[in-house]
Structure formats: C-alpha cells, structure tokens
Amino acid sequence: MSLYRHCLIKSMNCMNVSSSDFSRLLHRKSALRCRSFSSLISSRTSFDLGRSATRDSSPNKDYYYITTPIFYVNAAPHIGHLYSAVIADCLHRYKQMRGFTSKFSTGTDEHGLKIQQAAEAAGKDPLSFCTEVSEKFKSLFQSSQISYTDYIRTTGEQHRRAVEHFWTVLYDKGFIYKGVYEGWYSTPDESFLTESQVADSKDKNGKPIKVSLESGHQVEWMKEENYMFRLSEFRPALLQWLRENPRAVRPTKFYNIALQWLQEDLPDLSVSRQRDRLQWGIPVPGDPGQTVYVWLDALVNYLTVAGYPEGHSQWWPAARHVVGKDILKFHAIYWPAFLMAAGVPLPQAIYVHSHWTVSGQKMSKSLGNVVDPLERSQQYTADGLRYFLLRQGVLDTDCDYYDDKVIKLLNSELADTLGGLLNRCTAPSINPEQVYPSFCGLCFPTEYVRGSSERKAVPEDYRLVESVSRLSAEVEHHFENLQIYKALETVSHCVRQTNGFFQRHAPWKLNRNNPQDRRWLDTILHVALECLRVYGTLLQPVVPMTADMLLSRLSVKPSRRGWEDLNFLTRYQGENCPFEGRTLGPDTGILFSRLDRTEKAECKPKKSKKVK
Ligand code: MSP
Numbered sequence: 197m198s199l200y201r202h203c204l205i206k207s208m209n210c211m212n213v214s215s216s217d218f219s220r221l222l223h224r225k226s227a228l229r230c231r232s233f234s235s236l237i238s239s240r241t242s243f244d245l246g247r248s249a250t251r252d253s254s255p256n257k258d259y260y261y262i263t264t265p266i267f268y269v270n271a272a273p274h275i276g277h278l279y280s281a282v283i284a285d286c287l288h289r290y291k292q293m294r295g296f297t298s299k300f301s302t303g304t305d306e307h308g309l310k311i312q313q314a315a316e317a318a319g320k321d322p323l324s325f326c327t328e329v330s331e332k333f334k335s336l337f338q339s340s341q342i343s344y345t346d347y348i349r350t351t352g353e354q355h356r357r358a359v360e361h362f363w364t365v366l367y368d369k370g371f372i373y374k375g376v377y378e379g380w381y382s383t384p385d386e387s388f389l390t391e392s393q394v395a396d397s398k399d400k401n402g403k404p405i406k407v408s409l410e411s412g413h414q415v416e417w418m419k420e421e422n423y424m425f426r427l428s429e430f431r432p433a434l435l436q437w438l439r440e441n442p443r444a445v446r447p448t449k450f451y452n453i454a455l456q457w458l459q460e461d462l463p464d465l466s467v468s469r470q471r472d473r474l475q476w477g478i479p480v481p482g483d484p485g486q487t488v489y490v491w492l493d494a495l496v497n498y499l500t501v502a503g504y505p506e507g508h509s510q511w512w513p514a515a516r517h518v519v520g521k522d523i524l525k526f527h528a529i530y531w532p533a534f535l536m537a538a539g540v541p542l543p544q545a546i547y548v549h550s551h552w553t554v555s556g557q558k559m560s561k562s563l564g565n566v567v568d569p570l571e572r573s574q575q576y577t578a579d580g581l582r583y584f585l586l587r588q589g590v591l592d593t594d595c596d597y598y599d600d601k602v603i604k605l606l607n608s609e610l611a612d613t614l615g616g617l618l619n620r621c622t623a624p625s626i627n628p629e630q631v632y633p634s635f636c637g638l639c640f641p642t643e644y645v646r647g648s649s650e651r652k653a654v655p656e657d658y659r660l661v662e663s664v665s666r667l668s669a670e671v672e673h674h675f676e677n678l679q680i681y682k683a684l685e686t687v688s689h690c691v692r693q694t695n696g697f698f699q700r701h702a703p704w705k706l707n708r709n710n711p712q713d714r715r716w717l718d719t720i721l722h723v724a725l726e727c728l729r730v731y732g733t734l735l736q737p738v739v740p741m742t743a744d745m746l747l748s749r750l751s752v753k754p755s756r757r758g759w760e761d762l763n764f765l766t767r768y769q770g771e772n773c774p775f776e777g778r779t780l781g782p783d784t785g786i787l788f789s790r791l792d793r794t795e796k797a798e799c800k801p802k803k804s805k806k807v808k
Contacts, residue, residue, distance in 0.1 A: 260298040261515045263302070265518070272329065274569065275559070275568075281337055284302070285343055340582065358500040367423075374423055378419040379418065381418040385408060387491075554596070600793070626717075660697050664694075731746070
C-alpha cells in the first residue's frame with residue numbers, strides 16, 4: 197500500500213469517514229500531490245542553487261560558516277560533546293588563519309520530551325533547567341578555548357520565529373499534511389523508527405521490551421495524530437544531490453552510508469507531536485494542539501544563526517556542519533530534504549566524526565564511565581585535552597579514551613619534545629643574550645658542498661630543512677582533508693627531527709668566544725628557532741594558548757602569525773629574516789608541564805626541570 201494511502205486510511209479511521217468521503221479524499225489527495233510535485237519542481241531552481249553551493253566556487257568565497265550540533269541539555273557535557281566542538285573550533289581557527297571571515301556556531305537543543313522529562317525529574321521548571329545546563333556547556337566551551345561566534349538556544353525568540361517561518365513555507369508548499377503516525381518512538385533519540393529498526397530485548401527486571409537497533413534505547417509504540425512531511429518524495433532528489441556531490445558528506449565511509457539509506461524506501465516523516473503529550477516545544481503555527489518535532493526545530497538552528505528568514509544569504513551558502521555519526525541520518529537525509537522543500541540551498545558539506553569509547557566500552561551514565569571534560573581539562577589543561585582529542589581522534593573510526601594514553605601522549609609530544617626543544621634553544625646558558633640569533637650562510641650553505649671549510653651542516657640537516665619547508669603545505673592538505681591527526685603527526689615528526697638536529701650538533705659544547713664556533717652556534721639556534729616558529733604558527737588552531745606562549749617567547753607579534761608568515765628559514769634562501777637579531781620575549785615559564793600519575797590513575801601536573 198502506498199504511503200499516502202496508508203496515511204489516508206489512518207486519517208479516515210481516526211476521523212470516522214465513509215467510503216465515498218474516502219474517494220473524495222483520494223481525489224483531493226491527488227490534487228495535493230500534484231501541487232506538492234509542482235512545488236517540488238518549482239523549488240528545483242533553489243535545489244540547483246543548493247547544488248552549486250556545494251561546489252567550492254560558492255559565491256561568497258571568503259566566508260566560512262561552521263557549526264557544531266546543538267547539545268541536548270538533559271545531562272551534563274561529556275568528552276564526546278567537547279570533541280564535536282573542538283573539531284569545529286580547529287577548522288574555524290584554521291580558516292581564519294587562511295584569511296576567511298568565519299562564523300562558528302554552537303549552542304543547546306532545549307525542546308522535546310526528554311528535556312521535559314529531565315526537568316520534571318529534577319523538580320525544576322523546564323526553562324530554568326535548560327538555562328542551568330546550557331550555562332554548563334557555555335562555561336566548558338569558554339574554558340576549553342572554543343572560540344564560537346554564536347551561541348544559540350532553541351528556546352530563544354529569534355529561533356522560534358525562524359522555525360515558524362520555515363514550517364509555514366513547508367506547509368504552504370504542500371510538503372506537510374495531517375495524518376496519523378503509528379509506530380515506534382525512541383525518546384532518548386527523539387526518533388521515529390520502523391519495524392526493521394527495532395529488536396526484542398529485556399529490561400533490568402527481565403520484562404520483554406523493544407529497543408532501537410542503532411542506539412540500544414528502549415522504544416515505545418505510539419499512535420497519534422501528527423503532521424507528516426513528504427520525505428518519500430525527496431528520495432530521487434537526495435540521490436541526485438549525493439551522486440553529484442561526492443564530498444557533500446565526509447569522510448567517504450559516511451557518504452556511502454547515506455547513499456545506502458537512499459537505496460530503500462523513505463517513509464514520510466512525522467514532524468509534530470500532540471501538544472497534550474509534548475508541551476515543551478514550539479507550537480505548530482496555526483494549530484496550537486500540536487508541537488513541532490524536536491528535530492525539525494533543532495535543525496533550523498543552523499539557519500537561525502545565519503539570519504534566516506530575512507538575512508541568511510551572506511552566511512548560508514558557506515555552511516558546513518560537524519556532526520557525530522549517530523545523527524548522520526538527520527543531517528544527510530532529513531535536513532537536505534527539508535531545505536529542498538523550503539527552497540533553501542543545501543549546506544556545503546557535512547563533516548561526520550566517530551565516537552569515543554572509554555577503556556573499550558561505550559560511554560554511558562549507567563556504566564558510570566562518562567568522562568567529564570571539565571575535570572579532565574583542569575587536569576591536563578585545555579590545550580592538553582584539545583591536543584589529545586585531535587591527535588588521537590580519527591573521523592571514520594571510533595577511538596578509545598583512557599587517562600594513561602593522554603598522559604603518555606602529552607608528556608611525550610608537548611612536554612618533552614616541543615617544550616624541551618623551546619627550553620633548550622632559549623635557555624640562558626646557551627642563549628645568554630636572549631636573542632633570535634643570526635644565520636650564517638657559510639656554515640649552512642644552500643648547496644651541500646663537500647669539503648667546504650666553514651660548512652658545518654650535514655646531510656641530515658638538509659633533510660630537516662626540506663621537511664620543515666614542506667610542512668605548511670602538508671598541514672594544509674591534511675586540514676583540508678579533515679585529517680587533523682595526520683597534520684599533528686607530521687608536525688610532531690618534524691619536532692623530533694629538530695631535536696635530533698640540536699642533539700647532533702651539541703651547541704653547548706661550542707666555544708662562544710671562538711668566532712667560527714660562535715657563527716655555527718648562532719646558526720644552530722637560528723634554525724631551531726625558525727623551526728619552532730613554524731610549529732607554533734601551525735599549531736595555533738589546535739593548541740591556541742600553548743602556541744601563543746611559544747610564539748610570544750620567540751617574540752613573534754600576533755600580526756606575524758598568519759599562514760602567509762610561514763616562510764621558513766628565509767636566510768637560507770638568501771633573503772632577509774625579519775626576526776634575526778630580535779630580543780626574545782620574556783620567559784613565562786614551562787611551555788607544557790609534564791603530567792604525573794597519582795595512585796588513583798588520575799594525574800596532576802609535575803614540576804618540569806628547566807635548563808638554566
Ligand atoms: N541535539 C542533538 C543534535 C541536534 S543538531 C541539530 C544531539 N545532541 S547530543 O547532545 O546528544 O549530541 C551532540 C553531539 O555529541 C553529537 O554530534 C554526538 O555524535 C556527539 N557525541 C555524543 N556521544 C559521543 C561520543 N561518545 N563520542 C563522540 N561524540 C559523541 O544529538
């Protein structure tokens with residue numbers, strides 16, 4: 197039976213209509229179908245706009261608009277939430293460095309049954325409850341250096357207006373109709389499920405229950421009069437969009453999953469709930485007996501921030517959404533279909549990340565293994581936690597979190613290798629004048645000349661120069677491919693190479709009073725500081741405070757920290773170096789303190805030794 201027919205019969209049953217009424221209804225239904233198809237066709241113009249927006253040649257080339265999912269306020273933030281935000285923040289900072297005007301939006305998703313129930317359980321009125329938890333997210337983001345430009349709450353007035361407008365457009369174009377939804381609903385996921393998406397299970401008392409196959413959450417049978425969205429009509433257009441834009445959903449693994457979903461029928465989607473069941477939400481315009489479905493409400497947040505309905509033309513074509521894999525269907529199927537129906541262009545891309553498990557297990561309140569990001573960022577510092585998440589996180593596979601892994605990684609890469617290098621090149625014993633010393637072309641000639649009397653550089657040193665000269669292009673490539681971990685791996689490899697260079701030439705053994713030794717000593721320091729300058733500049737999107745400390749110590753002004761300032765070792769290429777001869781910035785201490793394990797497998801910062 198066609199979906200339309202099915203819904204009509206449901207509607208009839210609930211309205212008690214006769215068979216002659218049914219044929220009249222069918223007739224009206226086909227008229228409505230024609231109307232909705234013609235609206236679909238007329239919205240094709242906008243759909244074309246949507247497709248062109250997914251190409252890199254978007255009209256607003258210099259604008260970049262990145263979003264995180266908006267977070268449910270039924271529970272406190274955990275490490276997975278911070279991960280979504282850190283990825284978006286890193287891309288936002290990177291794009292700003294590349295000269296883009298970037299907007300970065302995050303916020304909280306405050307409507308829906310589960311929030312209503314959580315507020316009830318806490319004995320609070322829903323809005324105060326939402327405000328309290330929303331503030332927790334905000335303060336986590338502030339202390340984690342998440343440099344959002346917009347923080348949206350779905351309980352805000354501007355958002356309500358955007359949702360009402362969006363709904364009205366869909367309704368007026370005939371994409372929303374009233375029917376009866378009968379099927380499974382998962383409140384924790386705020387999601388409607390088909391029979392094939394649920395499985396038999398038992399609750400903790402052994403009572404048989406049904407659960408969502410995807411999330412494992414218990415589902416309930418629901419039958420109510422709802423507004424339905426004609427999702428089924430959009431399957432061909434969604435397929436076309438994805439086929440023509442293979443980079444619209446990234447990484448490819450998730451693109452393929454979205455394509456796979458479109459191989460099967462797409463049932464129409466319920467987009468409202470009866471008000472008597474759900475009060476905590478936006479009333480359906482023109483029908484106060486119904487509340488807008490929380491996911492339709494939530495997805496519109498991206499448009500609200502862009503200025504919808506009046507002023508979104510500047511930002512919207514530059515939109516990219518960072519989302520976790522569990523909410524891919526909402527973003528790669530429902531959202532594009534809603535947008536096509538409303539005649540709004542599609543976002544440029546959807547960047548999908550996998551999940552964090554904890555010591556091999558799914559993170560969950562019931563297992564008691566939820567990692568508190570605020571507590572961890574106090575232990576490891578905000579930059580430490582950011583570095584760990586981005587260095588270990590791989591978008592297309594789940595990653596495992598455990599404290600020992602964090603401690604080992606941060607001690608090795610930030611404290612010992614990067615911090616150690618800075619410490620060694622700026623220590624008063626080796627650099628008593630506290631300057632960015634001169635480079636001597638005779639000690640490190642451009643061409644490797646065998647047997648030259650002043651040349652001190654050896655073949656490995658040339659390999660170092662080659663690696664660091666290539667580094668910004670490599671980092672750029674990895675950032676653009678959303679492989680931040682690879683960018684950090686490449687930087688880390690170069691930092692190790694630089695430490696090897698320093699160790700190899702043991703500048704502490706050179707005699708400062710011997711002019712030849714002095715020239716080579718200064719050259720070693722110059723090369724190492726140039727390397728550090730490049731690393732500090734490239735690391736800004738990932739560890740902004742550590743990078744700032746490093747660059748300030750090297751006396752690199754904020755105006756000289758852009759991508760265009762990355763020119764490495766210009767003296768080696770026979771050009772001037774703007775930093776040569778400069779006094780270093782004041783010593784503000786250890787770049788990154790080593791972390792120590794306590795008996796409780798926790799850790800605390802330990803005093804690192806500084807070279808005097
Ligand atoms: N409110 C919806 C999103 C609406 S967007 C229009 C929602 N909220 S959430 O709070 O449940 O999740 C927000 C983000 O956190 C999602 O991207 C989700 O994938 C991510 N994570 C939740 N658990 C996670 C892990 N264990 N690991 C990594 N990210 C995880 O969904």
